[in-house]
Amino acid sequence: MDSLWLTNPALAYRDWQAREAASADRRPFSARSIIQHQAMFEHFRRHLLTRGKSIAAFGADDIDSFWLTADARTYSQSTRMRYLKLLDRLCRHLVFAGVRKDNPTAGLLGSVRWPDEEPAPQYLDPAVDQRLQAHLQSPADDIASLRSRAIVATFLATGITAAEARTARMADLYPDAVPPYLFVPAHGPRGARTVHLPDFAVPLLRAWLTRRKTLPIEGDLLFTLRADGRPITDMSFGRIVSAALEAVGWSDADMSPRTLRNTFCRRQLLVGRSRDEVSQVLGLASHRTCDRIAATIPADEMLQKRTSQ
Structure with a gap:
């Protein structure tokens, strides 16, 4: 039996990911996927700790109770499937290693399917x-609060993705330019672009940039939770956004940076910007996202907004 799984499961998981874990086609996971998987595993492991269960002894009931936790209640069908696939890979390995006698996910995978259709945008x-914009401008109590509000403001004000926020650097933010803007470097299929900052975000992002430059953190990332300068995970971004939305009394199935990106897109369309302009600002090569968001806007609301300009 591999005792490290019992004495230090977080370390055992990291070691397994680095040496052996692979996707269904046997290709090693990317560095980004490994970071995400480790965060997901740690989230589930902490849930087990609250229930007094170990990696070697949890069952299907512990997985069912996980879906009822504050964070997991907001998970989409796709995210639940990713968790089940992760736990299935893990349990099959633990059975092989002699740490477990069974795989409690075996009977659960068949009950959860990848969505047949893309869900309606949130x-x-x-x-x-407007409530969230006002909330973000209220005084922050400490550095952590200032950073969290700056993160949410960045998503809400620029529509960038979590991946782009994860790699944003201090030198990319220009709150004192005329007009203020965030430079978004090329990322994958998205080309480099400049996104102008709306008024509500400028004082907050200026304050955060000034404070960030004084912090003893390695590297030059604009946002990081640790002194070693490691990028923020999607799960941490999700918790930060979710907390801000809860603070203004809003809850829905997808309390994530994606919802704020969609909100940014919809706000641009409401004020009359063309889908070409908005797609460019979002770094998109097609109009598909803008068309899906535009479909949520009643024709009379769009007309009213345009005629009031």
């Missing part, structure tokens, strides 16, 4: 959007 309606 977004904040204009009233909630």
Whole structure:
């Protein structure tokens, strides 16, 4: 039996990921996927600790109770499937290693399927959007609060993705330029672009940039949770966004940076920007996202917004 799984499961998982874990086609996972998987495993492991269970002894009931936790209640069908696949890979390995006698996910995978259709885009309606903007401008109590508000403001004000926020650097933010802007370097299929900052975000991002430059953190990432300068995980971004949305009394199935990106897109369309302009600002090569968001706007609302400009 591999005792490290019992004495230090977090270390055992990292070691297994680095040496052996692979996807269904036997290709090693990417560095980004490994970071995400480790965060997911740690989230589930902490749930087990609250229930007094170990990696060697948890069952299907512990997985069922996990879906009822505050964070997991907001998970999409796709995210639940990713968790089940992760736990299935893990349990099959633990059975092989002699740490477990069974795989409690075996009977659960068949009950959860990848979505057949892309779900309707989630977004904040204009009233909630305004409430969140106002909330972000209220005084922050400490550095952690200032950083969290700056993170949420960046998503809400620029529509960048979590991956782009994860790699944003201090030198990319120009809150004192005329007009203020965030430079978004090329990332995968998305080309480099400049996104102008709306008024509500400028004081907060200026304050965060000033404070960030004084912190003893390795590297030059704009946002990081640790002194060693490691990028923030998607799970941490999700918790930060979720907390901000809960603070303004909003809850829905997808309380994530993606919802704020959709809100940014919808706000641009509401003020009359063309789908070409908005797609460019979002770093998209097609109009598909803009068309899906535009479909959520009633024709009379769009007309009213345009005629009031």
